[in-house]
Amino acid sequence: MNFFLTEEQQVLQQAVREFAREEIAPRSAEYNRRHEFPWENFRRLAELGYLNMHLPEEYGGQGLDWVSYAIVIEELARACAVTAVIYEVHCSLHSEAIYLFGTEEQRRRYLPRLSRGELLGAYALTEPQAGSDAAAIQTRAERVGDEYVLNGQKIFITNGGVADVYIVFARTHPDPSLRHKGITAFIVEKGTPGLSFGPPERKMGLHASHTTAVYLENVRVPVENRLGPEGEGFKIAMAILDRGRIGIAAQAVGITQAAFDEAMKYATERHTFGKPIIEHQAIAFKLADMATELEAARLLTYRAAFLMDQGVPCTKEVAMAKLFASEVAMRQTVEAVQILGGYGYMEEYRVERLMREAKITQIYEGTSEIQRLVISRHLLKELQAARG
Ligand code: CAA
Numbered sequence: 001m002n003f004f005l006t007e008e009q010q011v012l013q014q015a016v017r018e019f020a021r022e023e024i025a026p027r028s029a030e031y032n033r034r035h036e037f038p039w040e041n042f043r044r045l046a047e048l049g050y051l052n053m054h055l056p057e058e059y060g061g062q063g064l065d066w067v068s069y070a071i072v073i074e075e076l077a078r079a080c081a082v083t084a085v086i087y088e089v090h091c092s093l094h095s096e097a098i099y100l101f102g103t104e105e106q107r108r109r110y111l112p113r114l115s116r117g118e119l120l121g122a123y124a125l126t127e128p129q130a131g132s133d134a135a136a137i138q139t140r141a142e143r144v145g146d147e148y149v150l151n152g153q154k155i156f157i158t159n160g161g162v163a164d165v166y167i168v169f170a171r172t173h174p175d176p177s178l179r180h181k182g183i184t185a186f187i188v189e190k191g192t193p194g195l196s197f198g199p200p201e202r203k204m205g206l207h208a209s210h211t212t213a214v215y216l217e218n219v220r221v222p223v224e225n226r227l228g229p230e231g232e233g234f235k236i237a238m239a240i241l242d243r244g245r246i247g248i249a250a251q252a253v254g255i256t257q258a259a260f261d262e263a264m265k266y267a268t269e270r271h272t273f274g275k276p277i278i279e280h281q282a283i284a285f286k287l288a289d290m291a292t293e294l295e296a297a298r299l300l301t302y303r304a305a306f307l308m309d310q311g312v313p314c315t316k317e318v319a320m321a322k323l324f325a326s327e328v329a330m331r332q333t334v335e336a337v338q339i340l341g342g343y344g345y346m347e348e349y350r351v352e353r354l355m356r357e358a359k360i361t362q363i364y365e366g367t368s369e370i371q372r373l374v375i376s377r378h379l380l381k382e383l384q385a386a387r388g
Contacts, residue, residue: 046117060115077254094121160212
């Protein structure tokens, strides 16, 4: 076993940390206050070559591993959780889907431009009646000649409206009892007649991230834009979420790290009863728990990414990382607010925003309950396999 990052990973970590601290963090509060999509951050990520680093060079990437990917998201989230999720959806939920399941023609048409930041990507699975139960989606895609005609509605789509290209999941078979077997994936471009978007949702946190409904009214998509074979869409959605959830786990680790940084700073500066509050056991023990849980969440996240790099099945380990890291983020951002007391409740101090941002990591890309379902199903399968 080796718990050390490679030299390349350490160099990358240092570089993205400095970039995020100097450029991303100072802009974060203002973008969120204005509910404004941080285009400048996306543009800079593209300029510096951070987009799609995990893809091969021929598609505009650098062939980096998933551990490096997790490191980048963690450092971005430490500075700005919004920038981290925009990056995550663009790189793993969207670009990775085209890379893994696209034809060579689709890869060449989209990936280099996605990697250069000329296009922004999104992933549209969730519907009003189908969130956790993703196989229950109702959006229809009917084959008519050389086209598919899509009708339906998606909700809560990250990068909705601002993205140029959408991975859309729809039923190519009318019988809903077929569940996942009737679902197919499509690449749908903004500007296609019949594709429209709701206004950005007003959310508890991540205010600068655009989350919208996506409406499909007789949207005609050429057969060449089908992603993977008919009926394989659900498996594509799940395989991609295995990658995406590593990113959300890393985002949760970054949010927790930011809360820890703020709490440590405050605890050493603030005095009560004649000494810094870190010297009171009540606060010192909170910080000790925070540091320990943070480290455990990071280790689970890096291990999930490492397993993905080895090409071994790791759905269970990814779910464990996402579950644990997001629960830690929620618990420990609440503790950070408590350590800062009244100041922690004020917008001026970052911890109240971190607390609101942590909440979504327990919900999107599969709630904590869905991660527990995935983990427990694997446990049962492993037990059955062991018993023969
Ligand atoms: N990889 C590949 N294939 C997989 C898979 C995986 N990780 N998980 C399941 N499958 C396959 C199964 O093997 C099965 O295939 P067969 O028919 O060949 O056996 C098929 O998919 C169906 O699997 P299940 O029977 O397990 O399906 P299910 O209906 O019971 O649902 C679920 C499984 C895990 C609950 C799934 O519905 C799920 O993950 N739900 C949560 C949805 C979710 O995460 N949504 C997030 C939206 S995106 C988002 O949030 C982005 C954002 O805003 C940032």
